[in-house]
Amino acid sequence: MAKTIIIYMAREWTTWFLGCLFFLVGTIFLFSSVEDLSQVFPRGFDFWLEDFWFWLLSYLPWLLPICCLGASLFSLSFARKRGEWTAMLANGISPIQSFSLIVILGFGIGLSSDWLMNGAGLRSMDMSDLETRSLKMQIGSERLWYFRSFDPSTGIGRDLQLFQYGEKGEDVMRLRATTAKWESEKGWTFYNGKFLGFYSAKGLPVIDENKSSLVWETIEAASLKGEVYQTKSPGISRSFDQLYGLDIPDDPTPYLWLQKRAKDMTLVEIERLLDRFPSSKGKEMISYQLRKAQLWWNGPACLVALIIGLGLGSARGSSTPAKLAGVSLLGALGFYFIRTLSDSLGEQQILTPMVTASLPYLLVVIGTFIFLKIQK
Numbered sequence: 270m271a272k273t274i275i276i277y278m279a280r281e282w283t284t285w286f287l288g289c290l291f292f293l294v295g296t297i298f299l300f301s302s303v304e305d306l307s308q309v310f311p312r313g314f315d316f317w318l319e320d321f322w323f324w325l326l327s328y329l330p331w332l333l334p335i336c337c338l339g340a341s342l343f344s345l346s347f348a349r350k351r352g353e354w355t356a357m358l359a360n361g362i363s364p365i366q367s368f369s370l371i372v373i374l375g376f377g378i379g380l381s382s383d384w385l386m387n388g389a390g391l392r393s394m395d396m397s398d399l400e401t402r403s404l405k406m407q408i409g410s411e412r413l414w415y416f417r418s419f420d421p422s423t424g425i426g427r428d429l430q431l432f433q434y435g436e437k438g439e440d441v442m443r444l445r446a447t448t449a450k451w452e453s454e455k456g457w458t459f460y461n462g463k464f465l466g467f468y469s470a471k472g473l474p475v476i477d478e479n480k481s482s483l484v485w486e487t488i489e490a491a492s493l494k495g496e497v498y499q500t501k502s503p504g505i506s507r508s509f510d511q512l513y514g515l516d517i518p519d520d521p522t523p524y525l526w527l528q529k530r531a532k533d534m535t536l537v538e539i540e541r542l543l544d545r546f547p548s549s550k551g552k553e554m555i556s557y558q559l560r561k562a563q564l565w566w567n568g569p570a571c572l573v574a575l576i577i578g579l580g581l582g583s584a585r586g587s588s589t590p591a592k593l594a595g596v597s598l599l600g601a602l603g604f605y606f607i608r609t610l611s612d613s614l615g616e617q618q619i620l621t622p623m624v625t626a627s628l629p630y631l632l633v634v635i636g637t638f639i640f641l642k643i644q645k
Contacts, residue, residue, distance in 0.1 A: 271362050279370040281348065286340035286374075293332050294325065330382050334570040337375055341578025354583070364583050375575035379568040406524045410434060414519065416449070421525050424451040429459070431517075440467040442474050442483075443503075446512075451521050458513040466505040473504045476512065483515060520545065527553075531560040539564070555622070559615045562626035573630055577637045604633050 301309050301324075310320045348354045357367060404426060406414035417428035429449045433442040446462030466474040472485040526534070526542040534542075539561045543554065608629040615625030 271366055274357055274360075274362055275367055275370050278344070278348070278367045279374060282340050282344045282371045283374065285344045286336050286378075289336040289339040290332065293335065294328065297328055326385050329385050330564075330567045333378055333382050334567070334574040337378060337571045338574040338578040341371070341575050342582050345579065345582025349582075364579075368579055371579070372572075372575065375572050379571035382571055383568040404521065404524060404528070406519060406521060408519050410438070412517070412519065414521075419521065419525065421522075424521070425449070426451075426521070429462070435469045435471065439469050441469050441471070442466055444512075453520070455513070457515060457517055457519075458511065459509070459515075460511055462509060462512070464505075464507045464509060464512065465503040467502075468504045475505050476507060476509070531556040534560060536561065536564040555616060555618060558622040559612065559625055562622040565623075566626050566630065570630065573634065577633065580637055580641055603636065604629055607632050 298309065309324045310317050345354065348357075358364075402418060404414070404416040404419040406412075408414075411434060413432045413434075415430040416426035419426040426449045427447065429444070429446045431442075431444040431446075432440070433444075435441045443465040444459065444462060446459040448460040450458045450460075452458070464476060474483045475486055477484050523542055523545045526538055529538070531539070534557070539557050542557055543561065611620065611625050611628045614620045615622055620628070
């Protein structure tokens, strides 16, 4: 009998979970379609199934915890209303037994949420077919890049201006090019531009005959004194049709990911950014580190929401759906208020990113425990 009840409770919970999921997805799809259909189908109806699937993946990770909470609350609420909960307890079946299969389902949904986040990231990394309006790359105090536009899918930037500086901030090299192409194996290739080399303590940079590298023509007097040659005029000026093989290994990929706001990025994108961005310890990375910690909580949040829902749904005096809906609404408002405050503390580096992301869930669990104590 116990096995039958466990399966019955799991089936009821699954029915409510799917109902909540279909309702929320349908509502979001309706509003997205009315506002701008290209949000759902960016490539038109020729690829409608694939585009719809990836659109759905972008919403599922944060919808799943809500559905776990709603399924737990309403399945138990209606079980109590129909007298099934009382009959189960009267037959000596404990709540822990009846919830065992539900918890396993919630654990599986949490794991799938992590998988879905990774799946959502694959498309945005492999299908970067939109051209950014401009791109700026600051490489420490050594180099500064400006592109009027850059296409991530081809690695081609247009209207480039490149400035390279010496140890004392003096001009070493300037390069302008109509087009510049980045290839991870070959590096940068520049087309239709002009190269300017300046005298510095290191010497004068010139392009070799093969146009494959820079050669330094040293100036002995300046080198011995460690001083910059006293002129602001370029020592060499050359136009070129194609220039390649320069020792400039500046990968534009991390700077392209910085074009997106942290809250619009997936876990895969953020991990790639933090791994490859040269100054990942800087303050500009705080929002991305915080977002990574929040996304990490998406999977565990399903289990936390499920347990909270089961606790509230099985609490004494919490049998009516209206009362549970009111408590859930207050809890949700409290959660987002705490999360906003916690995010503010994290952005000011008062709390670490993981503590910032974990604090709202910890306080919600404590609040639920206090509520259940009061109910008893």
